[in-house]
Amino acid sequence: MALIVQKYGGTSMGTPERILNVSRRVKRWHDHGHQVVVVVSAMSGETNRLIGLAKAISETPDPRELDQMLATGEQVTIAMLAMSLKSIGLNAKSYTGGQVVIRTDSSFNKARIQSIDESAVRKDLDAGSVVIVAGFQGIDDDGNVTTLGRGGSDTTGVAMAAALKADECQIYTDVDGVYTTDPRVAPKAKKLDRITFEEMLEMASLGSKVLQIRSVEFAGKYQVPLRVLSSFDNENDGAYDDDFKHNVGTLITTESETTMEQPIISGIAFNRDEAKLIVRGVPDQPGIASRILSPVGDANIEIDMIVQNVAADGTTDFTFTVNRSDYKKTLDLMQQIGRDVGAREVTGDDTIVKVSIVGVGMRSHAGVASQMFRTLGAEGINIQMISTSEIKISVVVNEKYLELAVRALHTAFELDRVTGESRAQA
C-alpha cells in the first residue's frame, strides 16, 4: 500500500464527464489499497473568466481581493470531484487551501508556501477517505486567502506530497512524459523514463512546458518522487509495482537513482521567445555593467543571457537577451542609456532563438561543449552567443536554424537511440 498524491489540471476538470473519468481513475488506485490525495486545478477557462470579471471592475484589481476571487475556481472543482467520487461509492472530502491548512506568506497573487498542517488530511486518509485538495491556494497568518500564481497547482501537489511523505506525486498531463526534445521539432524525440531534478529544472527554465519550475524546485528540495504521466492512459492505474515505477511516464528523481548507463545529455531544450540587444564601444570602467543593465531590471524586463567582451581599445561590448515581447521596449531604453554612457552603437535582433543541451552526464564527460559546437558548425550554423552552467550549454542562433540545430544535436548526442525499454533495463 502506497500513499499517492495525484494532480489533475484544468482540462481534466473541464466538464462533469471528465471529472467522472478522473473519479474512476482515483477509484482504481483506491481499489488497489492505496491512499490517494487528489490536487486539482480550476475548470479550464475559469481562472481567465474570473480575471476578466476583475479587469472589468478595475485595470489593476486589488491583489488581496483578486486572490479572494481566484481561489473560488478550485473551490468549485474540489467539491465537484468529491461529489463525483461519492456518487461512485467512495468516501471523499474536499479541502480548500485554508481548510488543510496550507500556510503561505502574504504575497498575494504569488504567495509562497511556508508550512502545511497535514494532520486533518492524514486522519481522513487513515479513515479510508480520498482527500481532495484545492491547488493554487493557501491562507496567510491573518486568514487572508492567497494564491500561488500560474501553475501553482503543481506546487500544491508536490507540497502536499512532501508534507505527507507520499510515495509519489503524480502529475497527470496531456503528454505521456518528458521527452528528449519537442517531438514536433525532432520527430525522433524519445520519452525519458527518468530525469534528475536538476535536469528537469534546466529543461523547464529553458522552455519545456511540461512542469512548472517551482514545483520541480520544491520536489528536489524535499526529495519528493515526482512523475509526469498521461491522463489518457488507464491501463497502469493502481499497479504501483516495479514495472510501473520504471516505465510509466517520466520519473523526476535524484541523481543517485539514475543508472550507470546515463547518456551524456538527457535532452535538448529550446526557446523561440528570445531577442538580443548589443551595446558596443562602452568605456570599460567599474560599474558600467550596472549602469547599463540595472535600468532594464527596474523597468521589469527580465534579462536571460549576458555576455561581455573587452576590446583592446579600452572599450567593452555587452550583449544580452530578453523575452521577444520586451524587445521594442528594451531597445528604446538601451538607445537612451547608450547615449548616457557614451556607447558607440546600440543594436538588436529579434530573429534569434536559444538552443540548449542539458544533462548531468556532462559533469563527468569532457568535450561536450566542443562536440556541440562542432555539430552546429558542420551544419553551417553560426553561433552568436554561448552560455554555460554545470549541467547545460546554451547557444543563440538565428531562428531559421532552430529545427536543424535541434535535430543535429539530437542525433549527435545519441538521443535518437534512447528508448523506454533500453533505459528501463539499464
Place this chain on the structure above:
Amino acid sequence: MALIVQKYGGTSMGTPERILNVSRRVKRWHDHGHQVVVVVSAMSGETNRLIGLAKAISETPDPRELDQMLATGEQVTIAMLAMSLKSIGLNAKSYTGGQVVIRTDSSFNKARIQSIDESAVRKDLDAGSVVIVAGFQGIDDDGNVTTLGRGGSDTTGVAMAAALKADECQIYTDVDGVYTTDPRVAPKAKKLDRITFEEMLEMASLGSKVLQIRSVEFAGKYQVPLRVLSSFDNENDGAYDDDFKHNVGTLITTESETTMEQPIISGIAFNRDEAKLIVRGVPDQPGIASRILSPVGDANIEIDMIVQNVAADGTTDFTFTVNRSDYKKTLDLMQQIGRDVGAREVTGDDTIVKVSIVGVGMRSHAGVASQMFRTLGAEGINIQMISTSEIKISVVVNEKYLELAVRALHTAFELDRVTGESRAQA
C-alpha cells in the same frame, strides 16, 4: 454618525456596472461619515449555475460538498465589490463567512447561525474601511463551509447588524418598500412607512416575497431596525436624519414605535399556490389526526392550514391545505390513507387561494373577523376555510375571487386612504 448594514441581492451584483452603482451608493453613505458594512448575494443566476454543475455530477449531490461549491458565488461578488470600492478611492476589505467568523451549526444547505465574532470587522470599520461580508454562508465548528439556504443573505445582513448593534439594517430591493397589498392586484395599494415585525412575519409567511421569514424573525428577536428600500432611488443616500427614518422605504420595527393612529390592519396578503384536501367520515377516535396527517409530513409535504369538524354521527372531517405543486402527490397519499382509516370519502381542490388580513390593531379592535366575513359575503364570495391567529385572519376562497376579495378588503379596512405623508405625520 451611524453604523449601517446594507444588503444587496443578486440583481444589484449582476454586472460590473451594477456593482459600480452599489459602490457609488456605499461611498455616499461613507462620505456622510457613516460606518458601512455591506452584505451581498452571488451574481444573479450564479447559484443556479453552480447547482446545475452539481446536478450534472449527481442527482443528489453531497450536502457538504454542495455548500463548499455554492459559497463561491458570494466569494466572487465580495471581492468584486471590494475592488470596485477601492477603485473609487475607499478603503474596503472583503470577508467570507468563515473569515468573519460567522459560526453556524452543521446542517449543510440550511445551516443556522449560532454566533458571530464581529471583532475583526469592527476593527476595520474603526480604521475607516468599508467591510464587505459574503451573505448566505458560514462555517461550522470543524471548519466546514455551510450555507443558510435560499434568501440566506437577508439573514446574514440582519445577523451582522445584530452582532455589531448597527443603527439599521437596510435591505435594498427592486421595490420601494412593503405595500398594504400587491399593487398588481389592488391598484390602490399603498406603501407602508412602518410595519411591526409580527405583521411582517405574517405577511411573509402568507406569500409576500419582499423579505425572507428567517431574517424577519432574526430582526425581531434581536430588535434590529430593518428597512426595505429601493435600489433605484439615490436621493436619500447618507441622509440618515428624521426625515429619512420616517419616510424612506418601509421600516420594520417593534410595536411600541408605531403610532397611535395605527390602522386596524396593516396589509392584505394572499397566496395562489394553495390546494386543499378533504377526508370525510373518519371514525372520531384519539390519534386519528396523527394517523392521517403524519404520513404527509413524512413524505416531506408541508401542511399549511388544518381544520377539523366533528359530525353528530361520531365521525369527523379533516380539511387541510398544501402547496399546489404537492397536490397530486398528496391526493394519491390521502386516498391510500383514507382506505386504511376507513374514511367515507377523500376529495381535493386545487383551484383555491388563501387571502389574509394582517394587523396588530386587531388585538385591540373587536369585530375585525366579522367585518371581513361581511365584506366578502357582500361580494358573493363563499368562504371555504377559516384560520386565525392573534394578528391575522386567513380565509380560503375559490381562486376566481382573489382580486375581488383583495380589493374589497383593501377598501373596507380603509387601506385605500393610507399614504406615506399622512402616516409619517401621525
